[in-house]
Every structure is written in C-alpha cells, then in structure tokens.
Amino acid sequence: MKIFILLFLLLNSFSNYSFAQTKTPSKAEIKKLAKKAVADLNNADFEESISTSRQVLHYATKIGDNYLIAVSYNTIAANLDQISEYDKAIFYYNKGLSHANKTNNNSIKNFINNNLGNVYCFEKKQYTKGINYYKKSLEYSQKDADTSQIVFTKLNIAWAYFDIGQFEKGYPYLEFLNKYNAKFGAESTNVIQNMLNGMYYGHKGENPKAESYFLKAIALGKSGDQKSDLSYSHQEYSKFLLKNKDYKKAYENLDLYNKITEHLYNDEKINKADIAGVHLELDEYKREVDKIEIEKNLQAQSLKKSRIIVVLFILALNVLLLLLYSLYKNYKFKKKANKELTLANQELLIAKEKAEEASLLKTQFVSTMSHELRTPLYGVIGITNMLLDEHKELANSPHLSSLKFSARYLLSLVNDILHINKIEENRIVLENLAFNVSDEINMIKKSLSFIAQNNNDKIAVKVDPNIPEYLIGDKLRLSQILMNLVGNALKFTKNGKVIITANLVEVKNKSHYIEFKIEDNGIGIATVDQDKIFEKFVQVGRNDNDYQGTGLGLAIVKRLLTLFNSYITLESKVGVGTTFKFTIAFDHDPVKTKEIINNIKVDLSSSQIFKILVVEDNKINQTITKRIIEKNNCSCIMVDDGFQAMEILGKEVFDVVLMDINMPLMNGFETTRKIRLKGIKTPIIALTAFAKDEIIEEVISAGMNDIMVKPFEPLKLFKIINDQINKTRNAG
Incomplete structure (x- = not known):
C-alpha cells in the first residue's frame, strides 16, 4: 500500500x-x-x-x-x-499501429509498418519479420498509389536483403529504385540509392563501378542534410575497401563513420x-x-x-469477489479456447498458403493460355490479311470479314482476361501523355463503325469547345474505357443512335475535370440488374440472337476508373435507352505539353530498305512475318532456331533481328545472351505472344532492345524497327 x-x-x-x-x-x-x-x-x-x-x-x-x-x-x-531503446521503440510503434488501424489513413499505417521493418531488420536482426512489415507497408502505399513511398519502401527491402547477403533477392527492388527514384523519389533517398548500387556491384565484383557509386553516395551525403545516411555510406565503403585489401582507406572511412555517429548520438x-x-x-x-x-x-x-453508502459498498465488494471468481473461471475457459484457437490458426495458415499457391497457379495459367491463344490467332489474322491482299476480289467477302472479326474478337477476349488479372494484382500504373480529346473520341467512332453498320446505328460526337486542345493523362486507359462503353451501347441498340459527349465541368489550378457521357436509345437495363452489370462475367437480358460478349468490359471500366480516382453512374429504362457518365481530371500544362510533343520522334525513314533476320520456329508465323516485311520493301531472311541465328550473324550483317521467345533447342533469351557475348550489337526485338509486362525484365537483362507482342499492327512494328536502328546508328 x-x-x-x-x-x-x-x-x-x-x-x-x-x-x-x-x-x-x-x-x-x-x-x-x-x-x-x-x-x-x-x-x-x-x-x-x-x-x-x-x-x-x-x-x-x-x-x-x-x-x-x-x-x-x-x-x-x-x-x-x-x-538504441529498441524494445521500447517496438512497444510504442505497436501502440501507434493499434490507433492507426482505427483510422482510414493508409499513410500512417504505411510509415509505422516501415519503421517496424527497420527495427526488426537492422537492429533486432530478425530479417524475415522485418521484411514482412516492409511488404505490409508496400501494400498501403500501393493502395494510395503513393509512388514516392513505394520507392522509399523498396529501398529498405533492397537494403535488408543486401545486409544478409541475399543480393539476387534484393536486386529487383534496387532495379525498381534505379528506374523510378529520379521521377518519384526524394533527395533523401539519393545517398542510400548510390550506396546500395555500390554494395551490389561490389558483390558482383565490378569494383570500379562499385567505387564510383560509393563515392557519389558520400559526396551527396556531404552536400545534404542526411548525415546518418552519410555515416552508413562510409561504413559500407569501408567494408568494400577492406574486402579489396585497401586497409588504409578502409580505416579512414570507418573512422569517419564513427565520428559522424558519435556526433549524432553523443552521450549528453x-x-x-x-x-x-x-x-x-x-x-x-x-x-x-x-x-x-x-x-x-x-x-x-x-x-x-445516497443514504445507503455502506450497503452499496458491501454489495460492490461482493460483486468484486464474484467478478474475481468469474475472471478465474474465464481464465480457465480462455486457456482452453486459446489452445483450440492455436490449432485453428495453424489450419488457417495452411489454407492461406494453399490460396496463395492457387492464386499463383491462376496467374501462370492465364499467362500460358494467353500465349497459346495468341500464337494461332497471329496465324489466323495474318493469313486473312494475306488473302485479302492477294485476292482483291474477296475484299467484300462476308466469310473473310466474319473470320477476321471472329479472330479479333478472340484476341480481345484474351486481352480482357489478362487486363482484369493485372488490375486485380495492382500491376497497372497510369501514364502521362499529351492527347486531344476530340481526336481520341473520333478514333473510337471509326474503330467501332463495323458494329454500327451491322446494327444500322449512327454515332454522334459532341465535344465542348472550352476543352483545351491538349490535355495530359493516360489516353490509352481513357480510350479503353470509352471503347467498352460505346461498344456495349452499339451492341444493344438496333436502328438507333449512340451519342458520345465530353464537357468541361470544372477547372482547379491545372486540373480540368471532363465529364464523359455515352447515351443510347437501345433496349435499356432493368432496375434489378443495374447493380450487377459491373461484376465480372455478368450478362443481363441475354437471348440467343443477341451478341453479348464475355461480361468483362464493364468490370474493366469500373476498375480502370478507380485508378483515375473516379466512378461511373448509370441511368437506364427498359425500352427507352441507357446513359453512362463519369468524370476524370486531366492536367492542362502548355509548357509540359510542348515538351512531350517535342519528344515524340517523327519517323522519316520508312522508305529505307532494311535487311532483317527473323528467328522463328513456327512455319505459319514465318510465312506471315516474311510477307509483312517484304510488303514494306525490306529484305528478310528466316531461320528456325537460335543456333542457326548465331551462325548466320557470324557471317552476315543485318540491320535488325526479330527474335521469337518460345523456341525449341534454345529459347530467345538464351540466344540473345550468346549473341551479345560475341560482341554483336545489332538491335534485337522480341517478337512474342507473351504479355509485355510479364517478360520486360528478362528481355532487358538478356540484352534485347524492345518487345513487339503478336498479333501486331505492321505500322507499329516498323515504327519500333526504325527507332531501334536509328538509336544504334546514332550511338555508333
């Protein structure tokens, strides 16, 4: 007492x-x-x-x-x-996290999880636990699309892996940092970025490159305010010098590390x-x-x-005794329940691992199926185009038109399935491109004219003249949204009209809020079905004579609009028609627009004759690709595999190589690596049915210059060919 x-x-x-x-x-x-x-x-x-x-x-x-x-x-x-009060730090971080979890603010959850990752990795040396906190932090920054914080967290993950010698696990995070830090990172991360590059190249044995990065990190640390980062750079540089037996400089840098640390953390x-x-x-x-x-x-x-204070006190005492007894009984019950809960948690952990494995298998299945479907579709579309070129009298053949449309529809289906999978896995980042709203809408009108003609529909376009000539934003995602909505309107409208409207509704600083409206006078959507249509694979009002698609289009629209921080509204009445509306904020910056437009390279070399080597094992694909190349006044030599490619490149000089990825004997990646080892610098373009983002990292690491996904538009292929040849010539 x-x-x-x-x-x-x-x-x-x-x-x-x-x-x-x-x-x-x-x-x-x-x-x-x-x-x-x-x-x-x-x-x-x-x-x-x-x-x-x-x-x-x-x-x-x-x-x-x-x-x-x-x-x-x-x-x-x-x-x-x-x-260095790490246990107390963890205690208060966890207290902060318990309060942060009661809010909707992802930033504070992100910061605290990141800090817990720091303590567990670099102080407690519990790297597995620390990296898990980092990855949780990464989830919150991705929810907010906070690219700068994504860069910062990936820096910490790379550092943690490097600290325990797992350089190959940490390198993808460093590679992401090197790619995006200049654009989305902060000055405070520049020192550590260079230090990590020094650690990585020191591990790889590329000592001059490593030393260059270490010295740059130290120079940045001296000129900035991040003195603790400067001390870490001296420390890691000292380890590098010690490894390379430069004992004097190693001691000098270790001494600098100790002095800076002592200054930052003096006893007083x-x-x-x-x-x-x-x-x-x-x-x-x-x-x-x-x-x-x-x-x-x-x-x-x-x-x-109250006059009965004593009675109440005695009653309260009795209640307290009963409570203590109840707590004792409850303790025994909880002990038993905790044992059962532990077993249940183990079962849940097993179920979670199985679910993650199933998710991975799903992604692999979608990727494999897309590749397997794109390859024959390339053949179908290519041969159809060849027939139309060789036999002009078949240009109006309904059978060939149907065949070409069906192939493109199957390709669209494959792309939709891949796209919904990417959105769900948060693998889409919006781009900033200069574009003209009117041009984009009219291009969509032209693209969908086939469906409009089949249904005897008319498409009208109304663009607000107050909208600036050029806006900055992701025009490809906008076009995808409008293409799905206008395509749906045309499918469900017969002998009617579809109106596409774009109005400027608000201006805040440089942000111009554009409201898009797609109206039709088609069959309409029943009220009971209106909440369902944005779900995956949902189709309403279907009958045997209607062409309804897969039910993925509106699901993709809804998810893409969330990337723009927008949403879609729907007004519809059965037999009257349907109206979809959404608003997106685009930037209008004349200076930045001019810079983007000036950076667009104009192709002035399409009339040149190039000598092109095509490495492709599929005979049908060989025929189609060769026809496309020769039709564009270029010479073409075909080989069936990587060994033949290496042999002919040793004898002849080519302007560019089109390399298939999935080949027997030796795949395109391995072939490219062997070509580069021979010192051959001819541009190599991957010609593949794989999705671009699935193989981009391996394409770059193998030494390839660009990617072209089959089926492709010949104009886009020759645009890439011209760009790569010009880059190689200018570099030479």
Whole structure:
C-alpha cells in the first residue's frame, strides 16, 4: 500500500506540466507541434522531440484523434529507436499501429509498418519479420498509389536483403529504385540509392563501378542534410575497401563513420532523451491513474447522495469477489479456447498458403493460355490479311470479314482476361501523355463503325469547345474505357443512335475535370440488374440472337476508373435507352505539353530498305512475318532456331533481328545472351505472344532492345524497327 501511495504521489507531481494547465489548442496547432517533433528528431534533438511528442499525445488523447495519437507514438518510438531503446521503440510503434488501424489513413499505417521493418531488420536482426512489415507497408502505399513511398519502401527491402547477403533477392527492388527514384523519389533517398548500387556491384565484383557509386553516395551525403545516411555510406565503403585489401582507406572511412555517429548520438543527448523517456512513461502511468481518479470521483459524488453508502459498498465488494471468481473461471475457459484457437490458426495458415499457391497457379495459367491463344490467332489474322491482299476480289467477302472479326474478337477476349488479372494484382500504373480529346473520341467512332453498320446505328460526337486542345493523362486507359462503353451501347441498340459527349465541368489550378457521357436509345437495363452489370462475367437480358460478349468490359471500366480516382453512374429504362457518365481530371500544362510533343520522334525513314533476320520456329508465323516485311520493301531472311541465328550473324550483317521467345533447342533469351557475348550489337526485338509486362525484365537483362507482342499492327512494328536502328546508328 505504501508503494502504491508513493507511486501515486510521484505521478501526481508530474501533473503540473504547462500543457496540462493551458487551453487545449486547435487540431491545426497540434499538427504543427507534431511536425516540430519530427523536425527535432531529424536534427537528432531527441530530448526536445520526445518532449514535444508528449504534448501532442496529451492533446490528441484529449480530443480523441486516433490519427494524431498514432503520429505521436510513431515519433516517440522513432526517438527511442535512434537512441538504441529498441524494445521500447517496438512497444510504442505497436501502440501507434493499434490507433492507426482505427483510422482510414493508409499513410500512417504505411510509415509505422516501415519503421517496424527497420527495427526488426537492422537492429533486432530478425530479417524475415522485418521484411514482412516492409511488404505490409508496400501494400498501403500501393493502395494510395503513393509512388514516392513505394520507392522509399523498396529501398529498405533492397537494403535488408543486401545486409544478409541475399543480393539476387534484393536486386529487383534496387532495379525498381534505379528506374523510378529520379521521377518519384526524394533527395533523401539519393545517398542510400548510390550506396546500395555500390554494395551490389561490389558483390558482383565490378569494383570500379562499385567505387564510383560509393563515392557519389558520400559526396551527396556531404552536400545534404542526411548525415546518418552519410555515416552508413562510409561504413559500407569501408567494408568494400577492406574486402579489396585497401586497409588504409578502409580505416579512414570507418573512422569517419564513427565520428559522424558519435556526433549524432553523443552521450549528453542520449541521457537527456532517457530522462524525457522516463517522463513519457510517467505520463502513461498518469493517464491511467487519471482515468481511475475520474471514475472514483464520479462514484464518490453518487455515493454522497445516497443514504445507503455502506450497503452499496458491501454489495460492490461482493460483486468484486464474484467478478474475481468469474475472471478465474474465464481464465480457465480462455486457456482452453486459446489452445483450440492455436490449432485453428495453424489450419488457417495452411489454407492461406494453399490460396496463395492457387492464386499463383491462376496467374501462370492465364499467362500460358494467353500465349497459346495468341500464337494461332497471329496465324489466323495474318493469313486473312494475306488473302485479302492477294485476292482483291474477296475484299467484300462476308466469310473473310466474319473470320477476321471472329479472330479479333478472340484476341480481345484474351486481352480482357489478362487486363482484369493485372488490375486485380495492382500491376497497372497510369501514364502521362499529351492527347486531344476530340481526336481520341473520333478514333473510337471509326474503330467501332463495323458494329454500327451491322446494327444500322449512327454515332454522334459532341465535344465542348472550352476543352483545351491538349490535355495530359493516360489516353490509352481513357480510350479503353470509352471503347467498352460505346461498344456495349452499339451492341444493344438496333436502328438507333449512340451519342458520345465530353464537357468541361470544372477547372482547379491545372486540373480540368471532363465529364464523359455515352447515351443510347437501345433496349435499356432493368432496375434489378443495374447493380450487377459491373461484376465480372455478368450478362443481363441475354437471348440467343443477341451478341453479348464475355461480361468483362464493364468490370474493366469500373476498375480502370478507380485508378483515375473516379466512378461511373448509370441511368437506364427498359425500352427507352441507357446513359453512362463519369468524370476524370486531366492536367492542362502548355509548357509540359510542348515538351512531350517535342519528344515524340517523327519517323522519316520508312522508305529505307532494311535487311532483317527473323528467328522463328513456327512455319505459319514465318510465312506471315516474311510477307509483312517484304510488303514494306525490306529484305528478310528466316531461320528456325537460335543456333542457326548465331551462325548466320557470324557471317552476315543485318540491320535488325526479330527474335521469337518460345523456341525449341534454345529459347530467345538464351540466344540473345550468346549473341551479345560475341560482341554483336545489332538491335534485337522480341517478337512474342507473351504479355509485355510479364517478360520486360528478362528481355532487358538478356540484352534485347524492345518487345513487339503478336498479333501486331505492321505500322507499329516498323515504327519500333526504325527507332531501334536509328538509336544504334546514332550511338555508333
């Protein structure tokens, strides 16, 4: 009892802080304090940072703001992390995470998971657990499409893998960092990016390249504010020098690491931070005691008004005894339940692993099937085009038109299935291209004229003249959305009209909000079906005479619009027609637009005659590809496999090589590697039925220059051929 009273008096003595006596500040002022605490942390002023974070925590708790509570706990934990109080840091990170999970803010969840990953990887050396926290952090940044934070987290994952010598596992993350850091990263990541490159190339034995990266990291660290990153760069450079037996420079860099670290974490700062940490823990105790004290005062006021205080006290005592007994019984029950729960968790873990395996198999199946379907479709479409070229009298043949349409429909189906799979796996990133809204809509009108003619429909286009001539955004995804919606409208409208409208509805700074509307006077959609049509594989109102498609188009539309932070609305009445509406914000920046347009390369070499080597084992594909090449006034030599390709490249000079990927004996990747080892720099373009994003990394690592996915438009193929030949000639 004496110990309890002493502790209570000690806690009470800390109740006279100035922030407890003053009026509670506004939320904006609390946020300002939180930012100051972070700034103090970055300046290694741990005492001030913890003290300010305590104030933020006090005020945030008072107003019940879970986000600010999570922020303050995160900053407190980060201070403790910096002064090597790792177990306490983990404790406060977890407290912050419990409050962050009560909010809808993915950023704070992302930061705390990232920080837990740092502690477990680099301090506790529990790398598996730490990397799992990093990957959880990555999920939250991907939900918000926060590319800069994605870059930052992938940097940490690469560092963790490199720290335990798993360079090949970490390299894909470093490769992503090298590709996107300049565009989406921050200056604060530049030092570590160069340091990691130095570590990787040092591991690969490419010492000059590694040293160059280390020296660049150190130079950036000296010129910037990231002194802790500078110290890590000296440390890793010292390890590299020691490995290469340059003992003097290794010692010098290790000494610099120690001096910077000692400056950042001197004993006086750490002692002050320890005192601030004690105050922090006392604050935690005080908050609990305050809660008990408030309840006690309320109970005392209630008891004073009653004349049966003694009876109530005895009753309360009896209730307490019953509660203790109940707790004891409950403890035994929970112990038994926990045992059963442990077994259930093990079963759930097995089920989770099976589900992940099934998901991987699904992705592999979709990829394989798309390849297997694209290969014969390339043959069907190519041979159909050849027949139409060789026999002009068949140009109006309904049979050939039907054959070509059916092949393109099958290709569209394969692409839709692949596309929905990519969206669900968060593998789509929007691009920024300059485009003209009117041109895009009229191109879609022209593309769908075949369906319009078959159904005797008319397509009308209305574009608001106030829309700027050029906007910046992902025109390909916009075209895909409009193509699906207009295509659907035409399919379900006979002898009618489809109207495509684009209106400028709002302008905020550079953002121009364009409302798109697709109206038809077709069969309409029943009210009971309107909530279903955006689900995958759902078809409504189908009969044997209607062409309804696969039910994927509107599902893709809905998911693509979420990437634009938009949504779609629907108004429809059976027998009257249907209207779809959505709004997307595009940038309008004349300077940036001019820069994008100037960077578009104009092909002035289409009349040139090139000598092209085609490596392809499929005889039908050989015939089609050769016909396309020769029709464009180029010479073509065909070989069946990689060995023949290497042999002929040793004897003859070609302007470009079109390389199939999936070949017997030796695949396209291995063939390209062997060609590059011989010093042959001829541009090599992968000609494949695989989806581009599935093989892009292996294409680059093998030494190929570009990819062309079959079936393809000849114009696009020769555009890529011209670009690659020009690049090679200019480089030479």
